[in-house]
Structures are given as C-alpha cells and as structure tokens.
Amino acid sequence: MTDFKQAVARALEKAIALPDFPADQVAGLLEAPPKPELGDYAFPCFKLAAAFKKAPPVIAQELAKKIVKPADISEAKAFGPYLNFFVQKQALAEKVLQQVRSEREKFGSSSAGKGKTIVNEYYGPNTNKPLHLGHLRNICLGLAVNRLFANHGFKVVRTTIYNDRGAAICKAMLAYERWGEGKTPESEALKSDHFVGDWYVRFVKEAAKDPSLESQAIEMIRKWEEGDKRVRALWRKTLDWVLEGYKETTGRLGVVLDKEYHESEFYDQGKQMVEEGLGKGVFQRDEKGGIVADLEEYGLGKKHLLRSDGTCLYITQDLYLAKARYDEFHFDKAIYVVASEQNLHFRQLFRCLQLLGHAWAERLYHLSYGLVNLPEGRMKSREGTVVDADDLLDELELLAKEELRKRYADLKEKELNERANVIALSALKFYMVRVDPVKDMVFNPSESISFDGETGPYLLYAYARAKSILAKAGKLPKKVDYVRLSHEKEKRLLALLEGYPQVVHDSLAAVTTHKIAQFLLQLASEFNAYYHEVPVLQAETQTMEARLALVEAVSIVLQNALHLLAIDVLERM
C-alpha cells in the first residue's frame, strides 16, 4: 500500500468513528476511481448506510465535510455515494520522481526473497526433434519468472530437464542408423537438432509402411537399457547433435542454465521412495504386484508408482528428482513451467510427496500454461502444422530488418542486425507473456510480426522516444521544481509510475507475468499520448527540467518492467 493511500485510510477511520466498523476495513474498501477526473482514491459509502441509517450519498457528503484532510491530499469530494480523494500533484511528483531517481534499476524491486532460493524448471524438451512454438511460450514464461524472482532478491536456480531417452529418441536413432549412410549435420548443412528431427520424421513415415519398425525401436530401447555399446554410442552421437542445436536456439533467446538434468541419468531412480511409502502404509501393492497411490479422497484417482515388474514410471523419477533437488538446494519454492496437459500429473506428484511426509511438498508449484494454437487450429506434428522455433525467430528477424531498411536506408549492416535482433525478440517475448498463462492462446504469425498495436516493438518505440529526448537534452537537472508538472497527463503518468512496485509485487505473489505486460502497455500508451501533446525541449527552462525528470523516470520504469519480461531495450529504433 502506498503512503498516500495509508494516509487517506487513517483520516477516514477517524471521520467514520464507528466502534463496530473496524479501522482495518477502511483501507481494503478504498478503490481506484474509473476515471482520473474522479480522483485518486474512492471510498464507497454503501456499507455505512446501515450503521448511519442514512443514504450513501448523504454519508459521502457528511464525511467530506467532517474529514480532516491529510497533508498530501488536496481534496476530498463526494461524487454520489462515493467519497473521492485527490492526491496533491506536487507531493506525488516529488515522491515518485525522487524515488525513481535514487533507486533507478532497483525501483520496483525488493529484498523480500533475500536468503531464499527458488528452483525453476522450464521447457524440458524431448530430445528427438527441434524446439517448437510451445517451447517458445514455455521459455518466455520461464525467463520472465526467473527475472521476477531475482528482482526480489531470491537466488534463482535455472534448470531444465532433457527427456533424452525412450521410444521417440530410439526411433530417430533407428532411422539414422538404417538410412543415414554416415551423413552428418555438417555434410547436409543442417542445424544439428533439425538433422536428428528429420530422421525421426523419416521413421514415422517408414513405420506407416512397415509396422515391424515399431518393435525394432522397442528392441533398441532394451539394448540401450542394457548398456549395449553400439546403441549407446549412437545415442550419444545423436543426443549431442540435438543438444548442440538447442543451445543455439535457446542462446538466441537468452536462456542461461545453472543446472541441466538428464532423464537418462536417473530414469530408474525413485524406487526407494515408493517402497518407503509402501512401508509407511501410504501406498499399496495391487493385485498384480505394482505399487499404487490411492488418491481418490483427493479427487485424483489411483496412480501407479511402480510397475509389477518393479520398474519405474514417469512419476517415479519425478518423485526422486523433486527430493534430489530439495536435498541439494533446500529451495523455498520450486516452480515447474509445464503445459496444462500435465495438470493432473503434477497434482498427483505433489500429493504423493506430501503423503510421504515431505513438508517441503507445499513449496512446489506447477506454473501451468495453455496450449499454443494456430489460427487454423491445433498444431499437429503429423500434419506438418508445427511452427519451428528457429524458423519463427528467423522470420521475425527478417521482418524487423525489412521494416528497418524502409525507415533507415543508410543503416550499417552491423547496426541493422543488432536492432533487428532486439526488435524480433521483443515481439516474440511480449506476445507470449502478455496473456494469462492458464489460457490457451492463438499464435497468429502475421500478427506477431506486425509491429502495430500491443506489441514488444511498440514498447521499445516508446522507450526509444524517451531516450531520444533525454539524449538531446544532454545534462539532466539536479534540482527540479515539481510544481511545474501541472498537466493532467503528467499526473496520470506519475500515478502510473507510483503504482509500479505494487504491480510487480502482485505479479510475484501470483507467479505470473501478464500483469506486468498490461502495465507496460498502459505506461507506453500514456507516455506516447503525453509525448504527442506536451513539448519537453521547447518548454521554458524550469518547466523543461521538470518534464525531463518525468521523462527520465518513465524511461527507467519502462526499462525495469521490460527487464522483468526478459526483454532487452534499444536506445534508438
């Protein structure tokens, strides 16, 4: 809560003076009026009607007369059943601008997570094909979440898990062994993960004609598990190709990992935990000899944790991995950024860990996100409607380049490439995090590359305009006469800036990013309108200096918020 709001709440409490109307309720009732002309805080008087035995508008009138205005409140005025408060412009300007100026990149951050650790696992690919659009949503969310927590002083352990074994991987290996003729990514001039992915596609095609290939793949899994030298060598080779390709793609996006997990290294772990549960009586052995968790009472059905032949299942290794992570990092929170298809799996996993008596199970959090669909419908690898991550990144960069060439014909190649890269990434990242993660979303390729509207480039452009003014101004004033910021649009900008830390705080609490995205759109839009209407550099000196301070603050907050979404900025566009 801001200082202003707190002051208003306290003054209201005194004016109301009702014994059965607890003071702490007042602050909770204060809300933001629908329009700026109506003030900064509004107090609805409906709930007082019964106690005062008067109509809400009458109560609002009486409170307006009775209330002792706090120092920084210029007016308390009744609007129908509401009592509205106006924050004094100068006080607002002074408070906000001084704070942004002194805190700079720290404005909006906190030390709430100091000494605490979060582990974030994201994008976990199956290593038989290149990354696609779904991974991009995952990565963009994961990157933003990492920043969000780091911003609050958490130690963030950035991880991924490579699902690097199993049927799909063996299928790609089998096809390569069978028809590869010793080709390599280099010999075919293909990005190495695409090279492997193509062999997987080849397998699917051939298997449609020759069903015996499926059983051959299963045979290969068995050999892999036995440690067959030839199969293991083939696996190593193709896996390295895939990982190398991933590194290139994720590198473009700015992914940095502190720890990488390989399923192949612990896919047979976790039995001990399951047997421990059996011993404690929280899990049961079923009639065929498998081990089951009965989660019916939690509405989660029955879940098999160990096969009757004693081998592990998907969830078994996840039990192990969660514990291994806790033992290593003693995390205060562990986030799994995984598609909503796995909602049930994670609820079952967390519940099982809790049943095993691990208190830290409640620190686990599944950041579930919806599918990314195309305007034509769902992505289907069989129908070739999957949007490849590399292709998309290339396409975005190309479009940014075209746009830049149109505008700045004489831009040097290096500068052109750098700008196109930043612009393309902003387009993608913002498109992905601007939507509530729980929702399925439609990825419209032509819209994502359009730079009109609610897009990353729009935000970058607003930032570049602000920086351009600051650059032309040269030195920024040390002292500012805040009274000069008397324009209505200036007050709106200041109010937005003041609210930024709260937006960040709420985002952290909800482990979400789209609130920050919405805030950015609002701030950029408000600034663009201000830019259009109010001249800065042409203004009289004192006024210019005050406006420069405001523009500087806007640029700082834009940059801070973009940083939280893992979006880099450009000083010029």
Add this chain to the structure above:
RNA sequence: GGACGUGUAGCGCAGCCUGGAUAGCGCGUCAGCCUUCUAAGCUGAGGGUCGUGGGUUCAAAUCCCACCACGUCCGCCA
C-alpha cells in the same frame, strides 16, 4: 462418463481472486493529424443480451447453483 480449465465487440485480449460509479485495450473498419522532441506514433467515430438460465446482494462480467459450447487430462506411456 468423471476431473480440471476456458467462454467478455468481426478477430485477439485485460478486468473475475478481494462485488461498486456510463464494461476497458489492441487488430480490422471509417474520419482526421508529420516545416515543431522518431507517424513502429497520436486524436476521434462506430462496434457488447460479459455463453444461457436461476440464486445471493442495496449493487453481479466478478460470488453460488444448474445447464450449454470448446479445450485438456483420466495408461503398469512420457
């Protein structure tokens, strides 16, 4: 069949947790604005039974119930 989620303007989305003042934004459409700090911009117009029906309430897009539509999941797969 069950569980979970989603349904707001032609299209894409905020708002729902924590109920309040004529329901916001973008794209598209239409009409304007570049001799003045970058027009990737700004201003304005038009566009809505907030899926449907009940309920709670002084007040419901928001809370509750039922129904409908769509999506995902419900395997000793991952």
